[in-house]
Amino acid sequence: MFPTEVFRAAPFRLAVAFAASIAAVTLLLFVFIYWQTEVFETARIDNILRAEVAVISGENEAEMLRSVSRQLAGNLFRVSFIGLFAPDGQLRAGNLKHLPEGLPVDGVAHRVSAAGIEPEAPGSAVVRAVARRLPSGGVLVIARDIEVLAELRQPVLQALEIGLIPAFLLSFGTGILLSRRALSRVKIVHQTIERIMRGDLHERLPRIGTRDEFDRLAASVNRMLDQIERLLLEVKGVGDNIAHDLRTPLARARAKLERGRNSAEGLSQLRSVVDTAVADLDQAISISTALLRIGEIETGRRRSGFGHVDLAEIAREVADLYQPVGEEHQLTLTLAIDGAHVVAGDGELLMEAVANLVDNAVKFTPPGGEVRLTVGMQDGAPAIRVEDTGPGIPPADREAVLRRFYRAEASRHTAGNGLGLSIVGAIVRLHHFRLMLSDRAQGSGAVFAIVATPEPAAEG
Amino acid sequence: MPTVEQDRDTAAALARRASGRAATILLVEDDQSIAEEVRDDLVSRGYIVEHTADGMAALRIAEARHFDLLILDRMLPGLDGLTVIERMRAQNIRTPVLVLSALSAVDDRVRGLKAGGDDYLSKPFAFLELAARVEALLRRPIEVRETVLHVGPLEMDLIDRTARRLGRELDLLPREFKLLEYLMRRPGQLITRDMLLEDVWHYRFLPQTNLVDVHIGRLRRKLDAPGEAPLIQSVRGAGFIFRVPD
CATH class of the missing domain: 1.10.287 (Helix Hairpins)
Known part of the structure; x- marks a missing residue:
């Protein structure tokens, strides 16, 4: 099996798509968490800065200078900056060289480029800074480096790697596995179909029994x-x-x-x-x-010619046509109709079917006999029955009689192509009617019945 | 409204009948052996026959010259038979067409007649059947302006649906009346069983019993009183001729 086949297989594509969407969702989740953390951390730092500035700016001169040096003493990693500036902008105490550019003096935390505070800081670095005017007219600035937040990124990315890459590999592997399995079954189906197309019609597709x-x-x-x-x-x-x-x-x-x-x-x-x-x-x-x-x-194309047909009308017409033929054969042709029986069908074809049955009956009934054409209900559906007093058809032969080309052995001497009943059968099948064959109640003779499909009772 | 062509065709037919000139037939059939047999048979019956095997050629010939009848196979090289008829009819060539076809299915027959064919005969056929159809197409049935049809000793009222032989009322069933009308309109012509089944009974299957003969027999008994000359003659193995006694 070529790998390209595996990559093209539907299960593989599905697995890859599945892995990709999992990766996308996870990534989104991580980005969201990271963003939320950053927002939260920034707010926390801002609060601390504001509180510190508020506290220090409320102190007197000497306390202020002490607070600044305390701050500087605890600031081992140079993450905090503090500056106490005189009204003329001169630094009086702290580790800031000058007032940060563009920082409003309003006691609220702002984002300031670190370059304005520490010339040696990388260009991208930013700090949060608060400046507050003192009662003396000077300015107090406290800032904190938020590079520490960038460090958050590291564990987040790591977690992403640990979580995502195995998940992706697992989906990929499952995809390949499923594809190979599906492909191997498809291959068997292919081979079986090839064999069937070559003419081995007994072949069947294998089943594993998994009911999948x-x-x-x-x-x-x-x-x-x-x-x-x-x-x-x-x-x-x-x-x-x-x-x-x-x-x-x-x-x-x-x-x-x-x-x-x-x-x-x-x-x-x-x-x-x-x-x-x-x-x-x-x-x-x-x-x-x-x-x-x-x-x-x-071929059933003729269903287009369907309409409402009265079986009684058809029986009358056929009887009319065959009356003289019956007389010629010294038979009585009787007609028994109990009212109209309208069915959905092709009138010409039904006439052809009934005429074939009567033609057949006339042919097989010896002189002095009777051919009886009845229209009425049978098994709850409209039906036309053609009865004769001929030799009848043995039960064993009935099934075969309706098949194409069959003619009961006993009647081989009678002229005809033996296809009349096959035509009747084809017409009946086209209509989804039933053709029934039985014996006459008394004496010998066959009874053919064309039974229509029961129609739902007409409204009104 | 009759067209000029139609008038010309009718005039030609009248002139031919008056002069006793042999009818001309264009036979379009691509099977050489069938074509030869058909041509020989028609020639032996006194027709002038021209033959071509190709549909396009047939159309050109029919456009160039007048024929009394076209016998056209359905499946032809060049141009198929139905298209030939359609193109001819589109040009107002009203020559009657007898369509021959190996396709005997009813639907194909209907299609052939719809395309403008006048009659349809499925292969294989008996020469007598072909001859009867050709004659029927060349001699169109008698049309009367009045409502009474007179043929020999017979008189038929098409409105009252009554018929008389020399004043004697004939007691006919509706189907017998239709059968007699069909025969009276075609005196002296061979009428085959298939023609009667198709045209009078509109029957599409061949009965195994002698249905047609029985009905003709009945009609005969009603037509001919003892001593009267028989009007319907049987032609063995072919059909019937309605013949008016001299």
Whole structure:
């Protein structure tokens, strides 16, 4: 794993950002503490200076001189300055050479550059100074070096180093560690996906069992892969069936044409061979047409054509269309409607579905039988039922009947491409309706029911 | 408002019909083998056929000369079929167009007709089906100004929705009436089952049962009283012709 990969990883970036913000906050805190301390210390020094000046300036001449020399005696580190000046500005006692420049004589502490007091002091050094006029007309000045405050900075910075640098290093290290861990899992996912893309559809993303976000993501990706694999297998099954069902009429046509070329005698015999071969090709074409139709319905684009459709109206129209066909097949086609049943759907498609069911029923019901078209409620939802008195469909075959391309073995002799029910299935799925298949209550016969989704009772 | 072009086209159609001149067809199809078969079939039916495989070329030819009909594949090199129609229509060339396509899906069909095509036939097709569509497009259905349609012994009142054969009232259901009207407007023309399903029933699927034949059979029994000449003839493997007895 390249270090750059680690540095680019999200956990690492997060850790660095985290460390940086901790550093910033800590720094701010320290600056604030330092500033507050300085303010506090300055105020304390100012108070002392003011008090001292007030006390000394209240004394008489002799006491004053004693106080000044006492001050000077205790001032081993030259941090305090005192000066007693005569009214003409002459220094009478103290360690100040002259009155500090720019210092107002008002008994209040001021910030004064040390250069004005001590020529050898560094240029940046400052002192706090108080000057007060004496009753004699002279001036008393007391000042204190506040360089000592700068020394506060040292321990503060040290504390900062001790606190911050390990914290930063710790975040950095944690970042690298987390990144490497995440990257190694991502790498495994990458490799697995590579394998899946190369066609190994059984592969699944590994799960560690920590139930963290990686595991949950892996779980949902795996569920998606399961679904894709299932669909692909289904498509493959359908593809095999398509190939088989298309090959059957093509094989017949081919055989007829070949035999016709070799053994037909005379033009009329050849023509009849060609005619039957063309019929086989037409069968293959009708299969492909029906498949395209199913594909078109299943893409679901046609939901745009949805509106309010009365199932009773559809049943009436289909019955009207198939009445003569039923008579031709010596069947009774009956219609039982108990009022309007409006559902949301595509009228043309629903008509196509019901017509397919009736077409199918008419085809499979032997002469003398009955095809019954019913519109009413079933399981609390509007439904259209198509019943016939044909051979019925064995329970074992029902599931398969609705699948593409399936045709119960018993009906192989009946003409048709066997895709009618698949089209019905596609239309029903598009509507999110249900297609149910059962036996007739008495006698043999199949019952197909298209059950709509129950609609909430209309207002008013 | 009829445009000048439209008048010219109608006039050309009238002149052609009057003179008995063969109709000219521009066939635009890029599959060489299908194009040859279609051309030979149409020529054998007495049409004059010109063929090109390219969409751009088709547009240039259609702009330069008058044709009675265009047969146009949807997927063409150069310029696709629907664009050819749109550009032609934009220039007021009103030649009827029969769109051919390997895409049989209903939505594609709708798109083809919306673009300005007059009919749509999906590949593969039977030559008889193609011939019937071509004939139907060349001979536009009979339009009458009055509300009564007279064809041979039949008389149809389009307002009252009643029909008579030589004064004998025919008891027709609404759908049968529509079917008869469709046939009467196209006398002597081959009408295929697909045409009836599409145009009369607006049906978009092919029934496995002999739905169309059954309905035609019913209509036939109502039209022809015993001893009367049959008006609807079946053409084996193709469809029906409404023929007026001489």
